[in-house]
Structures are given as C-alpha cells and as structure tokens.
Amino acid sequence: MSERKQFRAIKGTRDILPPDSALWNWFEHTAREVFESYNFGEIRLPTFEETTLFARSIGLQADVVQKEMYSFPDHGPDAVVRTEEGGLIAIEIKESLRLSDNEMRAQLQQYVEVLDQSLSRRGASEFVSLRPEATASVCRAYIEHNMQALPGNQKLYYIGPMFRRERPQKGRYRQFYQIGAEVLGQSDAPAIDAEVLEMLLVFFNRVGLTRTTLYVNSIGDKNCRPQYVELLREELRKVKDKLKEDSQRRIETNPLRVLDSKIPDEQPIIEKLPRISDHLCEDCRAHFAKLKEELNLRRIDYKENWRLVRGLDYYTRTTFEVTAEGLGSQNAVCGGGRYDGLVELLGGPPTKGIGFAIGTDRSILSIEESGNAPKLGGLAVYIAWMGQASYPTAVNIARKLRAAGLSVELPPEEMKFKKSLGLADKLGARYALIIGEDEVASRTFTLKRLADGDQKKLAEGELLEYLESERRR
Numbered sequence: 001m002s003e004r005k006q007f008r009a010i011k012g013t014r015d016i017l018p019p020d021s022a023l024w025n026w027f028e029h030t031a032r033e034v035f036e037s038y039n040f041g042e043i044r045l046p047t048f049e050e051t052t053l054f055a056r057s058i059g060l061q062a063d064v065v066q067k068e069m070y071s072f073p074d075h076g077p078d079a080v081v082r083t084e085e086g087g088l089i090a091i092e093i094k095e096s097l098r099l100s101d102n103e104m105r106a107q108l109q110q111y112v113e114v115l116d117q118s119l120s121r122r123g124a125s126e127f128v129s130l131r132p133e134a135t136a137s138v139c140r141a142y143i144e145h146n147m148q149a150l151p152g153n154q155k156l157y158y159i160g161p162m163f164r165r166e167r168p169q170k171g172r173y174r175q176f177y178q179i180g181a182e183v184l185g186q187s188d189a190p191a192i193d194a195e196v197l198e199m200l201l202v203f204f205n206r207v208g209l210t211r212t213t214l215y216v217n218s219i220g221d222k223n224c225r226p227q228y229v230e231l232l233r234e235e236l237r238k239v240k241d242k243l244k245e246d247s248q249r250r251i252e253t254n255p256l257r258v259l260d261s262k263i264p265d266e267q268p269i270i271e272k273l274p275r276i277s278d279h280l281c282e283d284c285r286a287h288f289a290k291l292k293e294e295l296n297l298r299r300i301d302y303k304e305n306w307r308l309v310r311g312l313d314y315y316t317r318t319t320f321e322v323t324a325e326g327l328g329s330q331n332a333v334c335g336g337g338r339y340d341g342l343v344e345l346l347g348g349p350p351t352k353g354i355g356f357a358i359g360t361d362r363s364i365l366s367i368e369e370s371g372n373a374p375k376l377g378g379l380a381v382y383i384a385w386m387g388q389a390s391y392p393t394a395v396n397i398a399r400k401l402r403a404a405g406l407s408v409e410l411p412p413e414e415m416k417f418k419k420s421l422g423l424a425d426k427l428g429a430r431y432a433l434i435i436g437e438d439e440v441a442s443r444t445f446t447l448k449r450l451a452d453g454d455q456k457k458l459a460e461g462e463l464l465e466y467l468e469s470e471r472r473r
C-alpha cells in the first residue's frame, strides 16, 4: 500500500480561516465603503496577464520582474503536466533547470522542447505571469476600454491577491492581498494626490490602523529625473568600493534603488549623496509645494523622506509610503505614487495617473497586534432541541431567526441535553434556545443567555423581538 502524501499549502501561501476571515471581510468591506464615498468604483481584474505587460510597466531592472514573478508559457495543458504512476509532474520552465535526477532531466528536456516549439509557433507573448501588482492591469484596462473617452477622471479601486516569489517571513508572503485605488485622466492637479492620501488615511483611521506614519517625496519627472539619476550614478561610482554587492550592481542598473538600502554600513554613505529635492525642475518643485499645501489644508500629518523612491520604474513626482507599528522590518502597509507616463508607455493616450496599494496581510497583522480588532459576528443562537417531536419546530424557528439576520446553529442530530448545551458553550453562542416536547406543546421557549445563565420564557412571537432588542444593545 502506498503511503498517502500529506498536502500542505505551498510555501509563502496560507489559508485564512474563520474567525480571521471575518476580520478580512470587514477590512475589505470598510475599504469599499470609504472608497465609494470618494466616488471610486470597483474594477475586477484578471489575476494573470501577458508577462510583457509587467515587464514593460514595472521595468526590466526591477526585482519584481527579474526575480519574483510567477511566469509560465500559456499553451495546452498536455505539454506541461503529465500523469506518471498516478502522480502529477508539473514543470516550470527556466533557463537552468536545477535537477539532480538525470532521468527526470531527460524527461523534462523533452517537455521543454515541446514547449519551445509551441512557443515559437505562437509567439513569446503567450508567456503569462501571475500579477505581482495591479496598476499595470488597471492601465491596460483603461486603454482597452477606451476609458479616456468617459467623462471626468476615472477613479477605480481593486481588491485581490498578488503573487511574488519572495523569501517568506512575517508580513511577507508569496500570495498576498492588496487593496488599491487609482485615478487616471487628464489632470495631474496636486489636489488629486492629496485627496487620494486623505482617502487612504480616512480608511486607516476607520479600521483602527492609527499608529501609522505617512512619508512623502517627489522623485521628479522625465525632465529632471534623468539628470539627477546621472548625477547620483556619478557620485555612487566614487564610493562604489564601500558599497555591498546589491548596491554596486544598482549603480548601473537602477541607482535610485540604492537609496532604498537598509544595510547599516551603507547609511552614512547614502546620507551624503545628492538629494532629488535640490534637483527638481520648476514644474516638479511647484507640484510638490502645492501638494504639501493641499495636505496641510486637509490636516494630514506627513513626513518628507527624500530617500523614498519606490521600487517600480513607472513612478513620477509624488511618491509615498505608510508604515505601521507592530510589524518589525516589514512595516510598510501601503505604497503608492504618481505615474504620469505609464498609460502612454503601454500604448495608450497621454494620461496622468496616481494610485496606491495597501497590503492587507500586514494591515491586519498590525490591527490585531494593536488590540484594535473589532469583535465581529459570532454565533447568536444555538438551538438545543430534544425529542424527535420537537425537531420540526426547531427547523422552522431556525429558518425564521436566520431570515431575520441572526447566525443560528441547529444540531443535525438529536443530542443529550447536557451535551447539547456544552457544545453551545464551546461554539461561543450567545444564547441557547431550548426546544423540548413541553415547549412545543405550550409554544413557549426557554432562551438562555450563556454568559450569565439568565433564562427567559418567551412565546414564539416574542422571541425575535427580544433577540433583536438585545442585538441593538
């Protein structure tokens, strides 16, 4: 007899179980309420897109694109998966297949060749990736649906999972969840940036994520950033020997990212580097100054952080990040910024854009650690029925209470009274409704409040009224 494999969720992914899932639903529901009060509408997007969409928008040099995307050729399933002695072998296409088993390797090689053929036949654009973020998809959809023809700015929000192959740790997963919002249109007024930030902080406040800090910066635009990046590169080359490998590489590929470094030894060096705020063009300087005015008007607290550059290529001018307490080093709960050239880069019309993405996993961790998590839902009524003659009444009453919006547990099989009440307790029910043959005969039921054992005899008609008045208390 073959031993059965014990399946586990893939590293970096996890299940969100009740009662945690109630907290997640509440968090997402609150986001919908707040965002809709700012006239944002939900956009539901695919979870995978052409790989080139992400490569083009996020940038080839970004870690997300270089190392973290789950990409695969999108061909018929026959070529990727084959059944072998009852087990499935799935293959991942990489330049270097790191396999020790020769036989496996030969077999996979064969698959790879089949794949290569089907790929070259159908073109490389049939490489798809699980989305590592959603801004690229929103822009793709904006172009595809000709949304620039719609009146006013397009204000869209999305909720859903993202995928990045990172090293899993507290607050960092390979499937994680974001809630994001984007404003796309013809205007780049700083008031838009400020309103987006106001909405974000109103939401955080509403969900009790209050020990947060908002950092803002401006990283210039295509007129001033290239010169600054060149200057930064020159200065970095002078101190190259003192930097670690990652930063050394970034001097050539993406010098702005060096500013992101958390390596202690590099900090004194970075502090002496030229700052973008001294090199913004007149328009960017004015935009940033106006943004700060708008933030003050809205009484939004923020800190300027000249090193906040964000990892993705597409940002221009305003960038921001919100950090929260209780999360250790993975403390960013939201990142965002302006991306004025992105729609054009993806083949659309000239369009301004700004948005953010909230990390739901980390936000919820922080809310839980601060003790601000609300008590949600829970079982209201457990129906302790006894005797087959009372069962039809129990079924009937359960349905009525449920129709009134109460959460009701009706045991599917008859239980001994003591055991039944014991289970009601363990399930955390607020009330046990006792229905025995006497109760059915007299049409009055005993409602027991489990917290203190208080009991009331109520007629069926009074029952609902009483439970509802209790719920309002």
Ligand code: ATP
Pocket (backbone or CB within 6 Å): 133, 164, 166, 171, 172, 173, 174, 175, 176, 177, 178, 310, 311, 330, 331, 332, 333, 334, 335, 336, 357, 358, 359, 360, 361, 362
């Ligand atoms: P970090 O610097 O923490 O890696 P990031 O700059 O890569 O974040 P963004 O791409 O701006 O993050 O995504 C916005 C938010 O999504 C982050 O602030 C964070 O809360 C969340 N997030 C990003 N990557 C992960 C992940 N692997 N696991 C959980 N949450 C994540």
Ligand code: MG
Pocket (backbone or CB within 6 Å): 311
């Ligand atoms: Mg990251």
